[in-house]
Amino acid sequence: MDVWFVISNTIVLACIYGTLAIGVSITWSSLGFLNLAYGFIFAFSGYGAWLFAQHVSTFGPAVLACGILSGALGGVFVCALAFIPIHDKPNFTIRGLIATLAINLIGTQSLLWWFGPRSKNLPEIFGTWKLSFSGVTLTADRVGNVITSVLMLLLVLRWMRSSRRGLEIRAMMMNPHAASIVGIGVRRTSFYVMAITGALAGLAAVLLSQTYYISPFGGLTPMIKAVSIALCGGLGSVQGAVIAAVVLGLNEALTTVSIGGRYVLITQFLMIILILLVRPRGIAGILDRAREA
Template sequence: MDIDIGFVAITAVTLACIYGTLAIGVSITWSSLGLINMSYGFTFATSGYGAWLVSEYISSSGPVVILGGILTGALVGVLVCAVAFIPIHDKPNFTVRGLIASLALSLIGTQALLYFFGPQSKTLPPLFGDWELELGEVVLTADKGGAILTSILMLTLALWWMRSSRRGLEIRAMMMNPHAASLVGIGVRRTGFYVMALTGGLAGLASVLLSQTYFVSPFSGVTPLIKGLSVALCGGLGSVGGAMIAAVMIGVNEALTADILGGQYILITQFLLIILVLIIRPRGIAGILDKQREA
């Protein structure tokens, strides 16, 4: 058996970057709002369509299309927040109801996409031009290199914004103690919109990046949702660092499995890995304790 280490590594890094983008979105939403956002797949699919519309009607240059995807994602995130978070966030059983509400939203959303755009899938234009970079024996193609660079750039930007700005501080404060957050003038509802716009934007970015390899279709969101959720789960819901590590793990696993065993075993090995991690550490790699939210 010969494994093309370079190829596997590059695939792994690409996947890790994209999954990390998705998983961090899921993680932040859960820990700051207490909402498991099941309509993430819908956000993903819609921003793919948004990017497609931009490339069709406005301009097909890379940055514009990416921006279109991110903006659509953020808009959908705000919509999800307005429907599935604002009306019920201080009612009993919020977690279950939020989960179900976001599931219902994703059902409505994907069917609406099917209704408006039809079942054929769309393709996005190549965003990062057509270049190749040879690092020794390894060839870094344009779409992969672009995906890695863009997602790392955007993630760094997002995390830097979370670290240093007042809004980021608010989001982090709400992640830790929502009750005390209101005492320092942080409005839960307004911060909810920021968080959902941010995570929606991340989903939009991941959508545009993944559309380089896959197509845009109404149901294209399901697999990324499952992947993002499982990475977030593996890393521990609510932990950005854990999600990063888990993203790398899952990415390596996916690239290795695809290379050694074949494409149809990817999900099986991935779930075995996740179940293994969760049985050893029930709250994921760096899971925070749920007690913090109960307080």
């Protein structure tokens, strides 16, 4: 069935983009920092996983773990380079945004320089089996993608809910000033946050590389989709990001079926603009409690 195929495809993409969007959302709400070097982290972890698969082993979970680890490393790197030096300087939000864009430029060009423009592909992480029932065929990578991303998200959210560090991050999300008053170090917490969100990006990179390829600029589209989903859901809200991912995934599925794949981005942005015109802080963002700076 065509519709089933599209819907399953959308669910897969929504899972991956949702993973990225939640990363963007957490970073913004806890640090007040908009990480637009996400595309670079994405490509960086893809290349990390690729190098591991080339030189060490092609065992699926190991490659996945390597991608996640290199994503976390990229996140820590961006944090040390762009967040730590200027987080207490005047005009931080704009300067942080521009600094991450600069890191994105440097990083992607370095990757291009080092690895060349030819895109790489990763081995099949989840094997090549198929699952079919009542006319729907689910390939291994789809099922694996959905399960892994949901699992990872649940893990991260569980960690944020129950651990001491998660409590610190949630306190920072609620009220950064009060958090710093009660002794939660902004710098230390920022490293946790950036490592976690970088790991989410790394996971998404490896999962997405099952469908697409790894290239220096391949992180751009996922980043823009993630940012727009986070924007639409309300920056700083995990539930909002999930809802927005589902809504935009549905929109993508319907557009592809009814008008054609070319118009997906157009309808998507019309939808986002409509949502933002009605609720300027996104689906879940409440006007007054949004983070100001």
